[in-house]
Amino acid sequence: MTGTSETRRAGGRDRDAEGRARNARPRDGLGRPLPYGEAGVERAPEGVVRRPVRTVAEAQALLDAGRPFHAHEVFEDAWKSGPEEERGLWRGLAQLAVGLTHAARGNATGGARLLRRGAxxxxxxxxxxxxPRPYDLDLAEVIRWARELAAVVESGDERVDAARESPRLRGGAG
Structure with a gap:
C-alpha cells in the first residue's frame, strides 16, 4: 500500500478494503511510519505470490537500496504463500532482514538477536x-554475514548503514 487512497479511516484507524487494520501512513526507507502527508518511500505490496527467483531478486534490490524492512515484506510473502517445506527458509531470511532493519535503526540488542535467530x-x-543453494542462494555466506554483523552490532553503539551492510544473497552475484 502506498497511500491512503487504498485505505479508509474508521474509528481513528486505517482499514483496508476488507476492513482489516492497516497502517496507511507513509514510511521511510527503514519502515518507520512518517506523519500523514509526508513523502515516504514506496512500500512493497503485501500478499504478492512470486516465484522464488523473483522473490530473491526483489529482496536483493531492496536490500541494496538500504530498505531491509521492505525486503522483509517480500520474504514474508514467500514464507506465507510458498510450499510448507520452504517456509523455514523464507521465515529465516525475513528475520535476517528485520535484524538488519533494527540494527540500522540503532537497536543493537534486537538487531543482533534477530540476525542470530534468522541465521x-x-x-x-x-x-x-x-x-545449501536453493534458487542459487548462497546460504552459507548469508549465515556467515548475519553472525558477523550481529557481533559488529553488539560491539558498537553506532547504527549500521543498511545499504552498505546488506548481504549478497547469491554470494556476490546479487
Whole structure:
C-alpha cells in the first residue's frame, strides 16, 4: 500500500478494503511510519505470490537500496504463500532482514538477536533439507554475514548503514 487512497479511516484507524487494520501512513526507507502527508518511500505490496527467483531478486534490490524492512515484506510473502517445506527458509531470511532493519535503526540488542535467530533458522533449514543453494542462494555466506554483523552490532553503539551492510544473497552475484 502506498497511500491512503487504498485505505479508509474508521474509528481513528486505517482499514483496508476488507476492513482489516492497516497502517496507511507513509514510511521511510527503514519502515518507520512518517506523519500523514509526508513523502515516504514506496512500500512493497503485501500478499504478492512470486516465484522464488523473483522473490530473491526483489529482496536483493531492496536490500541494496538500504530498505531491509521492505525486503522483509517480500520474504514474508514467500514464507506465507510458498510450499510448507520452504517456509523455514523464507521465515529465516525475513528475520535476517528485520535484524538488519533494527540494527540500522540503532537497536543493537534486537538487531543482533534477530540476525542470530534468522541465521539459525536458515542453517537449520539447510541441514534439514540438505539444500545449501536453493534458487542459487548462497546460504552459507548469508549465515556467515548475519553472525558477523550481529557481533559488529553488539560491539558498537553506532547504527549500521543498511545499504552498505546488506548481504549478497547469491554470494556476490546479487
Amino acid at each position: 539459525g533458522a536458515v542453517e537449520e533449514w539447510t541441514a534439514t533439507t540438505g539444500r
